Amino acid sequence: MRQLEGALPDFHAIIPAGGVGSRLWPLSRAEAPKFLHDLTGTGRTLLRETWERILPLTGIDRIMVVTGRAHRAAVERQLPELTPANMVLESEPKESSAAIGLAAAILHRRQPDVIVGSFAADHVITDADRFRRTVAEAVAVARTGLITTIGITPLEPSIGFGYIHCGAPLEIEGAPHAELVDRFVEKPDLETATQYVRSGDYLWNAGMFISRADRLLDELARTQPELHEGLVEIAAAWDTEQRDDVVDAIWPMLSKIAIDYSVAEPAAEEGRLAVVRGDFPWDDVGDFSSLAKLLSGGRPGDLAILGEGARVLADSSSGVVVSQSQRLISLIGVTDIVVVDTPDALLVTTREHAQRVKAVVDAIKSAGRNDLL
């Protein structure tokens, strides 16, 4: 692949920074969601890493962040360079169609031929160069009018991700790894996932979408006309004094739907969705087992430790320890363990049961202990 230099013309990134990451409780909280944490031990939050990964493709002025009002100060601390006009604050969470759609609609009003790319604030990608080369291909595909996603070459038969079934290869200048998308499939069982990986025709769905803003809004208008209308109305008022009034009137009425269902899957059915194969390491770090794998480089038997100044004394133990208190943590003879030590809550489980953390969060919610969420 050629070396990428400089920003991509007409390209604008959108970073939706939402979602608590319930399965990472008690590390991830409503007040300090996943994207505000350092999950890789670099000292930088996932949001900051996402920003720095994208920056060479866009420059400072062409990254928009969509987040909840509650996180405004934290996001400003993480991204002091962020242009104020590119901070979109949601008065309440409305899922990805509204968040990305509003950003696209605002950017489209500012520049009708803009190409937008949305990249979650809380994923981990360790090879930024490869990532950027793949995005550059996706932008080249998006210029042709196709809505474009990035699919990750699967490293193992994961049952934690959705898959993309690739269709016919595309012949697009500057995008040698582009294909049409045949269809999306939900998280499979292990046997199916194994077949997928063996076939070579399936990629992990990493939830990245690159498109001309007008094409993305067209798709939304077709599948979610009311949502589309509301977003266009807010976008029209966004850079005016009416912004707050219009947002307050319309945003609460908008429907909550993931962009996968409102845009990606319908576009795939119509043959308007392309995928560029990405072979960079990617993880959405959905639970503590993923975190353990990520931090230990996949070596079983390792004990991964995350947390500034963590003090861990371990004997014959493996898994992951997340330390957010200054306490000494001693482990003896516990394998594949998950210990998450925070000032007001402690979690002890195993990698095998890491998916069930969400049930604890639900139980705490039911008990009305929102201070712990």
Place this chain on the structure above:
Amino acid sequence: MRQLEGALPDFHAIIPAGGVGSRLWPLSRAEAPKFLHDLTGTGRTLLRETWERILPLTGIDRIMVVTGRAHRAAVERQLPELTPANMVLESEPKESSAAIGLAAAILHRRQPDVIVGSFAADHVITDADRFRRTVAEAVAVARTGLITTIGITPLEPSIGFGYIHCGAPLEIEGAPHAELVDRFVEKPDLETATQYVRSGDYLWNAGMFISRADRLLDELARTQPELHEGLVEIAAAWDTEQRDDVVDAIWPMLSKIAIDYSVAEPAAEEGRLAVVRGDFPWDDVGDFSSLAKLLSGGRPGDLAILGEGARVLADSSSGVVVSQSQRLISLIGVTDIVVVDTPDALLVTTREHAQRVKAVVDAIKSAGRNDLL
């Protein structure tokens, strides 16, 4: 058995309150050793429970406590009724021969025909009536001049306790369950322990000794003449103004040896040691696995929780949680787990590995982190 009423004439109890209980770290600490904890969920410390269990046999004036100088204030808080003359403070720990021997020597000076009984401050006995009836038998045996121990009818082939092999039955008025001791045996392996329990001839060594003070001191004079001489010299000065000077001069020179080796085993070899069978529930709560069993009444699959105001959210988990912080503790899918949550240290292990906690304590000691011990 007859109902016991009132105090036993000439009987004086000694409670050695020493020993950190390393295998109960980080609950048990140098500053707050095992005997200062409530391990049964009654709201009373083990020391207080020991006091209350013995009190009907002696009255307030006839219980002596031997403890370290560092624990003086804590012991006074636990036992405000304790007669000041019956508080013996060690300037440094010297093992049970010196601790119990000094108490016996002081009491013998005050009353030459006194019968003393020593009872650890950190064992758990749940049937106090049966315990007292057994002690009354042991006192009856001790009056005849035999050194007497109490052996517990084993409930299972424990490999955590030493055993007493019983010899010939004794015919002593008021002591129908008395036998001579044939010998002591160290902690056996499981197969041997199983044979012991099946035979009916072996009892658990609970480390309780009842004896005329003069006979106990005679035994010590025979096996540890220097230690005996030092103790007698301190005892002579104890109730005088010379106490501190004499203690400071002699106590540091005394040898450290368990009373099992200085008195019990040598007496058994000479046919001067008796045992009274006790069939009350007894446990020395040596580690967290014992604690789990004790708190759950032995029901496997139970999750035992210890700690005032403990907040535990458990899903498919068993074992024991000790909570000394006010944090929410969540467990998911961890079986036979041990979680000990204190303000400055957290332990996570399993019941199977509970014995290895001492190694952690040794590692902390080696690291010079005495603040955590």
